[in-house]
Amino acid sequence: MSSKNAIRAKPPYVTASNDLRENEGQWQAYQSEGNCVLLAGPGSGKTKTLTIKMARMLHEDVAKPRGIACITYNNQCARELRRRLGGLGVEDGRRVSIGTLHSFCLQHLILPYAHLTELPVPDPVSVATIEEQKKCWADAVSTVISKDENPRDWEFRCSTYRRTHLDRDKAEWHGDGGDTANVIEAYENALHSKGVIDFDGMVLNGLQLVEQCEWIQKAIRAKFPILVVDEYQDLGHALHRIVQCLCFKAGLRLLAVGDPDQSVYGFTGAEPALLNNLSESDSVETVHLKLNYRCGPTIIKASETALGEKRDFKSNSDEEGTVDLHARPLGIDDQAEFVCDSIIPGAFKRRENLDFGNIAVLYRTKNEGDIIAQEVERIGWDFIRIDQGNPYPRSPVISWLEECAAWCSDGWQSGTPRLSTILHDWVRFNHSIASDTELRTKRNELVKFLHSNRLPTQPLNTWLTKFHSSCLDDTLQHEQRLRDDKIAVQKLLDISSANSPLENFTVSTFSGQRGSATHLNLMTLHSAKGLEFDVVVMIGLEEGILPNHRSKTTAALREDRRLFYVGLTRARSEVHLVYSGWYDAFGWRFKNGPSRFVKEVKASLNSQ
Amino acid sequence: MHISRIQIENFRNFSDVDVQVSKDIVIVGENRIGKSNLVHALRLVLDPSLPDSSRNLREEDFWDGLPRPLKKSDRIKISVDIAKFEDNPNQLALLAEHIISPEPMIARLTFVWQPLADLEGEPTRDSDYEFSVYGGDRPENRISYEIRRRLPFELLPALRDCENDLARWGRSPLRPLLDKVVSELDREILVSLAEDVDDATVALAELKPIEEVAESIANKLETMVGTSQTTKMALRLSSTDPDKLIRALRLFIDDGKRGVEYASLGSANLLYFALKALEYDQLVADGTRDHTFLAIEEPEAHLHPNLQRLIFKNYLRPRIGTEEGASSVKSTSVLMTTHSPQIASVAPIRNFLILRKKPNSKATEAVSTAQLKLSKHDKADLERYIDVNRGEMLFARGVIFVEGDAERFLIPVLASNQGINLDKHGVSVCSVSGTNFAPYLKLMGPLGLNIPFSALTDMDPRQPDSEGNEREPLGPDRVVNGMLQHLFTSELWEESDYEAILDSSSQNGVFINDHTLEIDLFKSGLHECFKSVMEQLSSNSAAKSRMEFWSTNPAELDPIQFLKDIEEVGKGRFAQRLASIIDRNKSKKCPKYIIEGIAHVLEKCNPS
Numbered sequence A: 001m002s003s004k005n006a007i008r009a010k011p012p013y014v015t016a017s018n019d020l021r022e023n024e025g026q027w028q029a030y031q032s033e034g035n036c037v038l039l040a041g042p043g044s045g046k047t048k049t050l051t052i053k054m055a056r057m058l059h060e061d062v063a064k065p066r067g068i069a070c071i072t073y074n075n076q077c078a079r080e081l082r083r084r085l086g087g088l089g090v091e092d093g094r095r096v097s098i099g100t101l102h103s104f105c106l107q108h109l110i111l112p113y114a115h116l117t118e119l120p121v122p123d124p125v126s127v128a129t130i131e132e133q134k135k136c137w138a139d140a141v142s143t144v145i146s147k148d149e150n151p152r153d154w155e156f157r158c159s160t161y162r163r164t165h166l167d168r169d170k171a172e173w174h175g176d177g178g179d180t181a182n183v184i185e186a187y188e189n190a191l192h193s194k195g196v197i198d199f200d201g202m203v204l205n206g207l208q209l210v211e212q213c214e215w216i217q218k219a220i221r222a223k224f225p226i227l228v229v230d231e232y233q234d235l236g237h238a239l240h241r242i243v244q245c246l247c248f249k250a251g252l253r254l255l256a257v258g259d260p261d262q263s264v265y266g267f268t269g270a271e272p273a274l275l276n277n278l279s280e281s282d283s284v285e286t287v288h289l290k291l292n293y294r295c296g297p298t299i300i301k302a303s304e305t306a307l308g309e310k311r312d313f314k315s316n317s318d319e320e321g322t323v324d325l326h327a328r329p330l331g332i333d334d335q336a337e338f339v340c341d342s343i344i345p346g347a348f349k350r351r352e353n354l355d356f357g358n359i360a361v362l363y364r365t366k367n368e369g370d371i372i373a374q375e376v377e378r379i380g381w382d383f384i385r386i387d388q389g390n391p392y393p394r395s396p397v398i399s400w401l402e403e404c405a406a407w408c409s410d411g412w413q414s415g416t417p418r419l420s421t422i423l424h425d426w427v428r429f430n431h432s433i434a435s436d437t438e439l440r441t442k443r444n445e446l447v448k449f450l451h452s453n454r455l456p457t458q459p460l461n462t463w464l465t466k467f468h469s470s471c472l473d474d475t476l477q478h479e480q481r482l483r484d485d486k487i488a489v490q491k492l493l494d495i496s497s498a499n500s501p502l503e504n505f506t507v508s509t510f511s512g513q514r515g516s517a518t519h520l521n522l523m524t525l526h527s528a529k530g531l532e533f534d535v536v537v538m539i540g541l542e543e544g545i546l547p548n549h550r551s552k553t554t555a556a557l558r559e560d561r562r563l564f565y566v567g568l569t570r571a572r573s574e575v576h577l578v579y580s581g582w583y584d585a586f587g588w589r590f591k592n593g594p595s596r597f598v599k600e601v602k603a604s605l606n607s608q
Numbered sequence B: 001m002h003i004s005r006i007q008i009e010n011f012r013n014f015s016d017v018d019v020q021v022s023k024d025i026v027i028v029g030e031n032r033i034g035k036s037n038l039v040h041a042l043r044l045v046l047d048p049s050l051p052d053s054s055r056n057l058r059e060e061d062f063w064d065g066l067p068r069p070l071k072k073s074d075r076i077k078i079s080v081d082i083a084k085f086e087d088n089p090n091q092l093a094l095l096a097e098h099i100i101s102p103e104p105m106i107a108r109l110t111f112v113w114q115p116l117a118d119l120e121g122e123p124t125r126d127s128d129y130e131f132s133v134y135g136g137d138r139p140e141n142r143i144s145y146e147i148r149r150r151l152p153f154e155l156l157p158a159l160r161d162c163e164n165d166l167a168r169w170g171r172s173p174l175r176p177l178l179d180k181v182v183s184e185l186d187r188e189i190l191v192s193l194a195e196d197v198d199d200a201t202v203a204l205a206e207l208k209p210i211e212e213v214a215e216s217i218a219n220k221l222e223t224m225v226g227t228s229q230t231t232k233m234a235l236r237l238s239s240t241d242p243d244k245l246i247r248a249l250r251l252f253i254d255d256g257k258r259g260v261e262y263a264s265l266g267s268a269n270l271l272y273f274a275l276k277a278l279e280y281d282q283l284v285a286d287g288t289r290d291h292t293f294l295a296i297e298e299p300e301a302h303l304h305p306n307l308q309r310l311i312f313k314n315y316l317r318p319r320i321g322t323e324e325g326a327s328s329v330k331s332t333s334v335l336m337t338t339h340s341p342q343i344a345s346v347a348p349i350r351n352f353l354i355l356r357k358k359p360n361s362k363a364t365e366a367v368s369t370a371q372l373k374l375s376k377h378d379k380a381d382l383e384r385y386i387d388v389n390r391g392e393m394l395f396a397r398g399v400i401f402v403e404g405d406a407e408r409f410l411i412p413v414l415a416s417n418q419g420i421n422l423d424k425h426g427v428s429v430c431s432v433s434g435t436n437f438a439p440y441l442k443l444m445g446p447l448g449l450n451i452p453f454s455a456l457t458d459m460d461p462r463q464p465d466s467e468g469n470e471r472e473p474l475g476p477d478r479v480v481n482g483m484l485q486h487l488f489t490s491e492l493w494e495e496s497d498y499e500a501i502l503d504s505s506s507q508n509g510v511f512i513n514d515h516t517l518e519i520d521l522f523k524s525g526l527h528e529c530f531k532s533v534m535e536q537l538s539s540n541s542a543a544k545s546r547m548e549f550w551s552t553n554p555a556e557l558d559p560i561q562f563l564k565d566i567e568e569v570g571k572g573r574f575a576q577r578l579a580s581i582i583d584r585n586k587s588k589k590c591p592k593y594i595i596e597g598i599a600h601v602l603e604k605c606n607p608s
Helices: A012-016 A025-029 A047-062 A076-089 A102-115 A132-144 A151-164 A179-194 A199-212 A214-223 A236-248 A272-279 A297-307 A332-350 A366-379 A396-414 A419-429 A436-451 A460-478 A482-496 A507-512 A552-570 A596-606 B035-046 B088-099 B145-150 B162-167 B174-182 B187-206 B210-223 B242-248 B264-285 B305-320 B376-388 B405-417 B438-444 B475-486 B492-494 B498-503 B515-539 B541-552 B561-569 B569-585 B591-603
Strands: A038-039 A068-072 A096-100 A225-227 A254-257 A287-288 A322-327 A359-362 A383-386 A520-524 A533-538 A571-577 A583-585 A588-591 B002-013 B012-020 B025-028 B075-084 B100-101 B106-115 B129-135 B154-156 B290-297 B332-338 B354-357 B363-366 B399-402 B425-433 B453-457 B511-512
Touching: A012 A520, A038 A132, A038 A151, A038 A272, A047 A068, A047 A096, A047 A225, A047 A254, A068 A102, A076 A396, A076 B541, A096 A102, A096 B129, A096 B174, A096 B399, A102 A214, A102 A396, A102 B088, A102 B210, A132 A151, A132 A482, A132 B100, A151 A179, A151 A199, A151 A236, A151 A383, A151 A552, A179 A482, A179 B145, A179 B399, A199 A214, A199 A236, A214 A236, A214 B561, A225 A236, A236 A254, A236 A272, A236 B305, A254 A272, A297 A552, A297 A571, A332 A366, A332 A571, A332 B305, A366 A383, A366 B399, A396 A436, A396 A507, A396 B075, A419 A436, A436 A460, A436 B129, A436 B399, A436 B492, A460 A482, A460 A507, A482 B475, A507 B363, A520 B100, A520 B498, A571 A596, A583 B591, B002 B035, B002 B332, B002 B475, B012 B035, B012 B363, B012 B569, B025 B035, B025 B187, B035 B075, B035 B106, B035 B290, B035 B354, B088 B106, B088 B145, B106 B242, B154 B438, B162 B264, B162 B475, B174 B242, B174 B264, B174 B515, B174 B591, B187 B210, B264 B290, B264 B332, B264 B438, B332 B363, B376 B438, B399 B438, B399 B591, B405 B515, B425 B591, B438 B453, B438 B475, B453 B591, B475 B498, B475 B511, B515 B541, B515 B561, B515 B569, B541 B561, B561 B569
Parallel strands: A038 A254, A038 A287, A068 A096, A068 A225, A225 A254, A322 A571, A359 A520, A359 A533, A383 A520, A533 A571, B025 B332, B025 B354, B154 B290, B290 B332, B399 B425, B399 B453, B453 B511
Antiparallel strands: A583 A588, B002 B012, B002 B075, B075 B106, B100 B106, B106 B129, B354 B363
């Protein structure tokens, strides 16, 4: 018999979907046919459900040449989704476009359409550096308010205002006395006269294009009849409006995924109400994922106590899990010492096969980060630090350099990361190049450099200097959208040079910064979102730090509560809550006692 | 969807072409004017079967008129605008990023062959160049192969070998049609049929005389090369594998009596077109492509003129439709090049794209009828006229428009007696059968195809009215409002007065006589010829003697009676005989307005 009648190989997602069958919520989402909102608690298999469902929709619901657009919270999330979809045989490309909200706005709205409208967008699009943004804010504040004002305060207030007040032609825009609105307008004019645009500006322009031009809605619907949004709770008002317009006016089908309980980016204008509001809409099917595959029951119970709301999450973990409280009366230094001398060594004793990569120390701010980093350094463990005190900014190009370093270390042998992924990103960075020949040269230069520098022990600075002169610098000089990355790369060069903090970094240590089994994780609670560890240690849990002394409103307090909740729910097996009951700040000592969240958890543990 | 505009810079015959076109395109022009090059230009942008190596052009592909050596700024650029795709989501999905105008949507795809971006100095060899194909006037927005694959440009070349293609399975347009139905057939029936065929085949081969033939072949082979080289011989019908059975089907003509290879060239071509059309429709229905741009070079090849007219009148023209909007549902748009007046004569008036030599230049220019401002009546008049006259007007280098057959018979002879062969100059004399010159002038005038022309019309003086009042002749008003109006831009028309316009008539190619053709001829000195015609053709002796009298006393001519007498014979018949007599006696006498009209069109055709 001919091969024609042989049974066709099933696409990988069909096999993968068997994993969803046992879980009612996951299966319901997998079977959904219209607009669907997936409310997914911690560890509920959200990303798995999302990626398998996306693969299915792409195969069954959307025919070539149309596709699916997927908006994620940040570049890391996008990278992770791409990796997972790759495992299901779906490659990012023309039919699936995965990226952040601002890259969606830039790629699919501003670049193709802004020049056909009256929207004032710089051509070519040049992205403002952080320095330029600061300068423009300072100019705006000194012109509109006075030279004596602190521009940082205004920048913070105005940024949130700008992200939450989207209708400028309405009276409410100038509603609160008008100064905020005036500063924002002056800031935008300053950017415009420099011929640059900032990230928030991209999103605001994207929103305007979508809302004002029906033909753009039509074009987007043709290209992407389905819109997927991940981490909806963190994406703010502009995204919410874009979704309203594209999905409920222009008729795109929506798959939104998120967890209002993990909404911790209030300062960017995000709030849990937007996702809740979306899930209550009549035209969507709302699915709850209640089964937690990550945390033990004790941890789930403690986290629900901390959240202050009953969620009925069920644990699917084999382990009961532990939540331990550690009072260290001598302050944050004492806490850090205790973490390194007792908690972590203890965890290694208790748990076979535990490695540093599965332990995280979480904290609220860079201040606690400085202390714990110092202590870890003293002991001599390798670590990764993600907070404002990070010695170099983690821009997209820097993250990519870490991937390149990983390839040079051992990726060329192990196959992770793949050279093709690295090249793909490289081509993306060089987006202004129109010539095939030139692009080919660019790729060749990169491959040649990477290939001849496969040496994990090479000092980072040597590696980077060679990289810079072989091809990197040329690209950073040319590409107007990489202006911030250019500064970041220069910074990395500086701090890795002789007598600088990262002097001893090798290609291998640098690549370890993307997460590694041998590196202890030090990071803020915000940065820990979406990650999971066997052992989570939270330090600096003082009343005044968490909740923050500035969190006076109910909404702000609720957000701090959610932040604490996010921290707890990162843990598979062990949670350690460390506190002193006091802390120093602004030259004062504040003795407010331990965090109220810690007390609540303690009370609930004792009541058992 | 359809191509709406074509722009070509510096490619082969074309230095700078920019032409609007309509739904379907009929390209007419002399040999070697660049019809195939225009088609090839479109292939560079749209044809997925053209390998990239063919997109690497050569020095000789640059327009000849471009000074050599070529400079760095010289490039070949071909842009194709596409319209009416916005209501088809697939087409819009493909073209959304390439839009250059939103309402109505127009997308632009551009091929460019230019020196390498980083080339230092002037280009000296072909390898100093590269091509790129991009969309939306944004060079960095390179288009993917997918667009060409889903919106392919397919060429049926002039030298197609339809018989061979039909006979060979691999290339047969029958193949995709049959392959498609194989999957729909009942497998069991197919297997049992295959067995029946196998039985019959075996029975046939086992017939004694046939078996002997097989044996004799085997024996012969053995004596030639020995046993080691021979294989076992058997005579069989084509394969009896159930899957290959379908492929063994062949088209037969004449009720299955003869194979298609016995069809005439014409029938094979006809069949070939029909199968191709079916195939394209099926590919769109299957979702493997979203539109086909079908180019047929010289569809008239091998077709009898009558068949040419039939196939294009019945097949092509109803598909093209006469009303706007029909094209958006059609999945194939047709472009053809033709020498055939048969085909041109049945094409809709707006579909013509005429290629011709640009005055005073080596370059070819393109003009089209797509944008002509024609009323419904104008369109109908022109199409009927072009049909009846086999499109000769469109193939002419110059045209003399006249009111009737009389002029059509006489003018070539009058010209010939002046030593001018109108045929040799490519000048046609076309009768508008009356005085409605408007549609013809709109078509050929400077606002239309801008083909050199003159128009000859009568003064037509009128008798006083019943009360004896003088009446204006009809001619001048016709010249101004019926003719020159259509040659003037509306701005120029608005600002000119009647007298000025009338005075400009001869410089605009419109020539008027003093009375009527016959009277002006008579008065020009050809009265002897009139006498001969009347003698030969009239049976009315009074008329004969009147003509004899007037020819000896031309000053005594009574115009009314004179015309009456001619009409009694029949104006056309009279003119025909008059023409042969003038031809024979080689008289150089001719009315001034005719001499001027001929001189005008010749001068326009051959500008000094």
